[in-house]
Amino acid sequence: MNPGRRRFLSSLLVAGLPIPAMTKGLTVYMLLFRGVTDAEKGFLAGLAEAGLHPTVIIRDCDRDAKKLPGFVDEIRHLRPDLIYAFGTTTALAVVGREDERTHGRFIRDLPLIFNIVADPVGAGLTGAMTGSGRNVTGVTHLAPLQSQLAVMRQVKKIKRLGFIYSRGEKNSGLILATLREQSRQGGFEVIAESFAADEVGGALHGLIARAPDFLYLPSDSSVIVQAGEICAASHAAGIPTFSATEEPVRQSGAFLGLVTPYFTAGKFAAYKARQILAEGKSPGVIPIESVTRFQLLVNIDSAHRLDLYPPVNLMRFAEAVRSSA
Amino acid sequence: MHTRLLYFSIALLLLVAIGFTLATLPLLSRAATPLLETKSRTVGLAIANTIGKLVTAGVPLHRFAGMVSYMDELRAHNTEISYLAVRDTQGNLLYESGKATGEKTSGYMVLSVFAPGKKLVAKVLVEQDPRYIQTKLRDVMLDALTVLLIGTIIAIELMLFINTTLLAAPLDAVDRVLTRASAGDFRYRINTAGKLGEVGALGKWLNDHLLEINARFQSSLDRSGSSDATVSPLTLARYRFCEAGSITESGDQLAIFRWPFFLLVFAEALSVSFLPRFVSSFPLPDIGIPRDILVGSPISVFMLTWAIALPFAGTWSDGVGRRASLAAGAGMTAFGLMLCFLANSLVFFLLCRAIVAIGYALVFVSAQSYVTDHCPPERRTQGMSMFLTSFFGGSLSGAAIGGILADHLGWKATFGLSAFLASSVIFFVLRFLPNAQANETRKAGWAEFKAVLGNKSIMSLTLFAAIPSKISLTGLLYFAMPLYLLQYGASQAMGGRVMMAYGMAIILLAPWFSRLADRWKNKLGFVVAGGILAGAGLFICAFLPSGWETALIGVASIGLGFAISGAPQLSMVSQFAQHQGDVSPGLANGVFRLVERIGSALGPMVAGLLLALYGFGGVFVGIGLLNLFGVLMLAAIHSRLSGAKQP
Numbered sequence: 001m002n003p004g005r006r007r008f009l010s011s012l013l014v015a016g017l018p019i020p021a022m023t024k025g026l027t028v029y030m031l032l033f034r035g036v037t038d039a040e041k042g043f044l045a046g047l048a049e050a051g052l053h054p055t056v057i058i059r060d061c062d063r064d065a066k067k068l069p070g071f072v073d074e075i076r077h078l079r080p081d082l083i084y085a086f087g088t089t090t091a092l093a094v095v096g097r098e099d100e101r102t103h104g105r106f107i108r109d110l111p112l113i114f115n116i117v118a119d120p121v122g123a124g125l126t127g128a129m130t131g132s133g134r135n136v137t138g139v140t141h142l143a144p145l146q147s148q149l150a151v152m153r154q155v156k157k158i159k160r161l162g163f164i165y166s167r168g169e170k171n172s173g174l175i176l177a178t179l180r181e182q183s184r185q186g187g188f189e190v191i192a193e194s195f196a197a198d199e200v201g202g203a204l205h206g207l208i209a210r211a212p213d214f215l216y217l218p219s220d221s222s223v224i225v226q227a228g229e230i231c232a233a234s235h236a237a238g239i240p241t242f243s244a245t246e247e248p249v250r251q252s253g254a255f256l257g258l259v260t261p262y263f264t265a266g267k268f269a270a271y272k273a274r275q276i277l278a279e280g281k282s283p284g285v286i287p288i289e290s291v292t293r294f295q296l297l298v299n300i301d302s303a304h305r306l307d308l309y310p311p312v313n314l315m316r317f318a319e320a321v322r323s324s325a
Numbered sequence: 326m327h328t329r330l331l332y333f334s335i336a337l338l339l340l341v342a343i344g345f346t347l348a349t350l351p352l353l354s355r356a357a358t359p360l361l362e363t364k365s366r367t368v369g370l371a372i373a374n375t376i377g378k379l380v381t382a383g384v385p386l387h388r389f390a391g392m393v394s395y396m397d398e399l400r401a402h403n404t405e406i407s408y409l410a411v412r413d414t415q416g417n418l419l420y421e422s423g424k425a426t427g428e429k430t431s432g433y434m435v436l437s438v439f440a441p442g443k444k445l446v447a448k449v450l451v452e453q454d455p456r457y458i459q460t461k462l463r464d465v466m467l468d469a470l471t472v473l474l475i476g477t478i479i480a481i482e483l484m485l486f487i488n489t490t491l492l493a494a495p496l497d498a499v500d501r502v503l504t505r506a507s508a509g510d511f512r513y514r515i516n517t518a519g520k521l522g523e524v525g526a527l528g529k530w531l532n533d534h535l536l537e538i539n540a541r542f543q544s545s546l547d548r549s550g551s552s553d554a555t556v557s558p559l560t561l562a563r564y565r566f567c568e569a570g571s572i573t574e575s576g577d578q579l580a581i582f583r584w585p586f587f588l589l590v591f592a593e594a595l596s597v598s599f600l601p602r603f604v605s606s607f608p609l610p611d612i613g614i615p616r617d618i619l620v621g622s623p624i625s626v627f628m629l630t631w632a633i634a635l636p637f638a639g640t641w642s643d644g645v646g647r648r649a650s651l652a653a654g655a656g657m658t659a660f661g662l663m664l665c666f667l668a669n670s671l672v673f674f675l676l677c678r679a680i681v682a683i684g685y686a687l688v689f690v691s692a693q694s695y696v697t698d699h700c701p702p703e704r705r706t707q708g709m710s711m712f713l714t715s716f717f718g719g720s721l722s723g724a725a726i727g728g729i730l731a732d733h734l735g736w737k738a739t740f741g742l743s744a745f746l747a748s749s750v751i752f753f754v755l756r757f758l759p760n761a762q763a764n765e766t767r768k769a770g771w772a773e774f775k776a777v778l779g780n781k782s783i784m785s786l787t788l789f790a791a792i793p794s795k796i797s798l799t800g801l802l803y804f805a806m807p808l809y810l811l812q813y814g815a816s817q818a819m820g821g822r823v824m825m826a827y828g829m830a831i832i833l834l835a836p837w838f839s840r841l842a843d844r845w846k847n848k849l850g851f852v853v854a855g856g857i858l859a860g861a862g863l864f865i866c867a868f869l870p871s872g873w874e875t876a877l878i879g880v881a882s883i884g885l886g887f888a889i890s891g892a893p894q895l896s897m898v899s900q901f902a903q904h905q906g907d908v909s910p911g912l913a914n915g916v917f918r919l920v921e922r923i924g925s926a927l928g929p930m931v932a933g934l935l936l937a938l939y940g941f942g943g944v945f946v947g948i949g950l951l952n953l954f955g956v957l958m959l960a961a962i963h964s965r966l967s968g969a970k971q972p
Contacts, residue, residue: 300383309384311391316375320382 026054026277029080031071031094033087034063034221038246039115039141042266043084043273050274054081061090063221065168068093075107082273083112085138087221088123088170090114095136097124107135111276111283114138115269116262118219118244120288122174129288137276137283139269141260142219142244143294145178149186151258151296152214152242155310162212162239163192164203164230166222175218175244200226208237217243217254227252235305249297253323255306257297264291297321331484335477342473346466353465357458361405362434368403369436369451372396376411376438380446386413389420396422408452414445425452467822475722478832479591482718486584489577490757495524497577499531511538516573578759579699579708582651585753586692586712587719589655592662592746593685594723595739599731600624606736607671619671623678630682631689632922636774638686639694639915647695652754654687659747666740684747690918694911697899703843705900706851710839710892714832721828777916781966782901787917789959790852790894792924793951797859797883799928802827805936805944806876812941813871823877830884831891839892848893848900849963855890856956859883863949867942879945886952 028047030040036058044056057080061067072094075083085091091114096106114125117140126132152158163179165172176192183190191210193203200222207215215234217223223230227248231241240255241248246262248254268291275281296318303309310318375395380386396409400423408423438447495515502513514535515528596603604620642650661681668674693712700708731739777783802824810820842851862882869875895914902913935947 298382303384309388309390312375312379312389312395313391315379315382315384315389318382320384322383 026052026082027078027080028054028056028082028084028273028277029075029078030056030058030084031068031075031086031090032058032060033090034225035060037086037116038262039086039266039269040084042261042263042268043115043270044266045263046267046270047273049267050270050278052274052277054277063225065089065093072107075110079110081111082276083107083110084269084273085112085114086116087114088117088119088125089168091117091125091136091138092123092170095125095134098127098132098134098136099124110135112136112138113269113272113276113283115265116141116219118142118171119174119178122177123170126288131285131287133284135283137272137286138288139265139272140288140290141262141265142175142290143258143260145175145182147294148242148244148258149182151256151314154314155256155308156213156240158186158188158213160189160191160210160212162207162210162215163190163218164200164207164215164223165192165194165218165220166200167194167196169218169220169222172218172220172223179216195222197222198226200229204230204233208234208239211237212239215239215241217241217245217248219244224248224252227254231255231302235302238306240306240308241302243297246295246297249299250321251323253299253302255299255302255308256310258294259297260291260294295319299323330488331481334480334484338477338480339473342469342476346469350462350466354458354462357461361453361458364403364405365434365451365453366436368399368406368409369434369449371399372409372411372449373436373438376447376449377440380438380440386447387419392420393422396420405453405457406451407454407457408450410450412448412450414447416448419447423452426455464819471725471822471825474829475725478718478722482584482587482715485580489580489583491522492524494577494581495528498574499524499528502531502535502574506535511535511542513574577699579696580711581757581759582647582692582695583711583715585651585655585750585758586688587715588753589658589685589688589747589750590716590719591723592743592750593658593681594720595727595730595743595746596662596665596736597724598728599736599739603736604671604674607669607674609671622671623675626675627678627682627685628922628925630679631686632919634683634686635690635918635922636912636915638683639690639911639913640909641911642687642691642694643909643911647691647698648754648758650687650691651695651758652751654684654689654691655747655750655754657681657684657687659744659751660684662740662744662747666737666744688750690911690915693895693914694899697903697914700896702900703846705896706839706842706848706892707836709895710835712895713835713891717828717831721825721832725825774912774916777902777913780901780913782963783898783913783917784920785959785962785966786852786894786897786901787920789955789962790856790890791917791921792927793856793948793955794859794883794887794890794894795921795924796928796931796951797863797886797948798827799925800930800932801863801883801928801944801948802880804929805932805941806880808936809871809941809944810873810876813873813876819873820876823873823880826877826880827884827887830881831888834885834888835892838889842893848897849960851893852890852897853956853960855886855888855893856952856959857886858889859886860949860951860953860956862886863945863952867945867949871941883952890956 030043032040040058047054057078059071059074061071068090075094083094085094091112094107095112096102096108100106112135114120114136115138117123117125117138119142120126120138120140121129125136125138126134131137149158152161161179161183163176165176172194176190180190191207191212193207195201195203215230217227217230224245224247227243228251231248231253234241235253235255243249243254243257244259246257246259249257249259268289272283272286275286276283296314298310298315298318299321301323309315376386376389379389392411396411400406400409406423408421408425410421410425411419413419433453434451436449436451437445438449440446498515502515505511505513514532600623601620604623609619638650638654645653658681661677661679661684664677664680665674668677692715693709696708696712697705727739730742734742806824807820810823838851842848859882862885863879866875866879866882869878895917898913898917902909931951932944932948935943939947
């Protein structure tokens with residue numbers, strides 16, 4: 001997110017200025033992990049399209065999970081009409097796992113919509129995708145792992161799949177487990193290396209040394225933020241990269257991705273918000289879904305670099321991306 | 326004379342049809358050309374767009390992975406395109422799919438691909454298969470020919486019928502009566518009941534004169550005051566007279582049965598082509614039986630009911646006479662078809678099919694027995710061939726037309742039409758068929774049944790000739806050939822035509838062969854010959870390259886075989902029944918047919934087994950050998966049975 005915008009919104013918070021009151025009188029509290037992404041922009045656009053103009057409070061923990069409890073307290077105080085949470089860590093901080101019975105620590109009486117959560121069931125946010133039965137619903141953004149693997153396979157045969165992730169990210173652990181299952185059936189090997197916070201270098205070079213056929217970048221905030229470094233090193237070694245999310249392909253040179261555009265996910269989340277705010281539905285009965293169509297992204301500059309091009313049948317439907325400056 | 330009339334009408338029909346076809350063919354090819362060009366352009370543009378998109382995205386032209394398989398797929402979906410190629414701006418070939426012929430037929434084109442900025446990037450070449458349009462035209466012609474054939478069959482049957490009732494039979498009656506009269510026998514009258522037109526008038530005129538002659542004799546007797554006994558024996562011996570109410574001569578009544586029989590078979594056959602689809606549209610009960618079996622059940626029920634009903638129908642027909650049983654059969658069939666029209670559940674439909682089957686069995690057996698009744702032994706084979714020809718004619722035409730009707734009118738309407746046609750058969754039967762004299766009722770007791778089963782001549786014929794014929798029919802024609810044609814890439818239309826060859830062989834050739842069989846008085850010989858030909862033909866097929874041509878040879882072989890042996894088989898059965906076992910022909914026919922059905926049922930299983938174990942080659946060889954050995958066995962048995970007796 002561009003620094004100028006962050007500063008403006010933070011200043012609003014700091015100054016304690018009343019955020020301009022809008023027509024509806026509803027409040028939406030948006031709890032973010034790494035600033036305003038396209039997901040939030042889509043969410044706000046979607047709300048506006050639906051004719052909802054609530055008061056929006058934006059809080060960003062800037063990749064520091066320790067700030068989360070403070071925000072949760074604020075939520076308890078303010079009692080907004082809807083909470084929007086970006087990412088698994090944030091959502092869990094507010095509502096907790098569904099099997100956690102800890103009294104009072106979590107917010108269980110205000111509706112929460114999560115966005116950009118890879119595996120809601122695995123994370124414990126809900127027992128079933130058809131409905132959580134509690135104050136939680138949301139949108140997942142990942143294409144099925146089978147489809148992602150199928151795309152990779154059309155480009156290059158996979159015997160070894162490299163997987164890089166950060167230790168603090170719940171999403172990644174879950175995805176890795178699923179991937180290992182797939183590897184057993186699919187006849188390929190998963191080589192995984194993890195790193196702590198910003199120290200990606202060691203894990204990265206360790207993985208590259210083991211010469212995987214593809215390097216997989218999961219929906220992991222630390223990975224996404226450091227994607228540029230990851231992809232550059234990987235491509236220099238001739239190993240193509242695949243991203244489960246949009247940003248690394250568009251902005252950091254990841255070679256390939258089967259993604260849900262964050263903006264679309266945001267609008268989908270706004271659609272669910274409308275059901276809660278305008279139609280008065282309980283979040284527990286609203287199913288947790290992903291957008292049904294995924295986008296195939298190919299970074300052409302990386303393709304040139306790797307001298308590797310996806311086949312015609314994929315390229316026909318792909319969006320060709322050039323690395324942004 | 327009516328043969329000449331027949332040939333003339335057929336010639337006229339053919340002339341008109343051919344003329345029409347020749348006139349429209351150039352129109353077709355002219356209309357097709359722009360359509361083919363459009364198709365080429367569409368495919369070419371698809372490729373061009375893809376190239377443009379990729380080049381714009383930044384993929385180098387020579388790095389299009391999977392381009393060839395992409396083009397292969399396009400060709401697979403557009404079979405008229407035989408060659409696709411992509412060349413760069415220097416003309417170097419980059420990617421190609423298919424075989425280039427260099428022939429610039431219609432549909433040949435070169436498309437240029439431009440990147441943004443009007444820069445020429447590549448050229449796409451599209452070539453079409455020059456034989457494509459010829460194949461299409463050939464298909465159209467064959468279809469037209471098929472329709473022509475069916476129209477001809479129906480026209481012939483109808484014409485024969487009109488001819489027979491209006492001309493041939495009455496004239497034959499006149500002929501017979503006059504012949505007898507010229508020999509001094511004045512007892513006969515011409516049956517003028519319902520005879521129309523000139524011939525009817527002639528008949529009436531003659532009858533009046535005959536009546537006059539008889540009346541004068543009678544009055545001369547009265548005048549002389551004596552009874553017949555006192556008239557000179559010489560006179561009496563030479564001339565015959567009798568009271569009014571004499572013996573009526575109706576002429577040769579044989580061919581009259583053809584049209585009603587043909588019409589009924591035709592009516593029932595209308596629904597054959599769409600029966601499975603019709604049944605699929607019902608809500609099928611969920612009782613754990615696989616859906617495919619449920620869908621096939623109406624056909625099985627029909628076959629089973631028909632088979633079981635045959636012997637009983639045969640005996641009943643013997644008892645009440647052919648006219649009554651034919652009418653009753655037609656009525657039942659019509660009723661059953663009408664119920665089919667109303668059917669909307671599987672169980673009810675099964676019931677309807679059973680009713681239709683019973684009526685069908687009645688008609689079938691009655692018709693066959695009618696031939697036996699009205700055919701002197703020296704012409705029995707010809708009579709039977711009439712029976713077979715009508716049957717196959719109706720079956721073929723009905724099946725072909727039924728599909729077309731169903732497409733245009735819908736299933737229910739077609740059933741309704743079937744019912745209507747079947748009920749019209751009742752009218753024809755009652756109006757035109759001669760008043761049947763009820764045969765001596767031979768009760769169909771178990772003893773009679775056993776008598777038939779015990780009759781070695783009949784049973785050996787059934788087992789060694791009829792059953793192999795039926796196995797060839799159901800196993801090869803109905804079961805294996807469709808699979809064979811499917812596997813070796815014949816189009817559905819081509820497959821249908823190959824299958825038709827069986828019926829056509831019989832319709833065209835059976836009458837001729839049956840005439841020969843009667844003339845040479847050697848039915849057994851023909852049965853054996855037919856079996857050998859069928860067997861040999863199939864045997865050869867096993868060694869020919871696979872393709873629809875081989876299938877055609879196989880089908881034609883069994884068709885030819887049955888054209889030669891089918892009618893003699895039937896006439897031999899009734900002959901044995903009458904001369905040997907003292908068994909009623911109706912029952913014998915019925916039993917023969919019933920046991921034959923076993924062959925029908927076995928056919929697909931035998932063929933399936935052969936196919937599974939030895940492939941299609943095995944099917945040909947196996948069934949071929951079955952035919953061969955069957956008839957050789959038959960010949961051996963009969964030579965032992967009959968000694969010097971000529972069958």
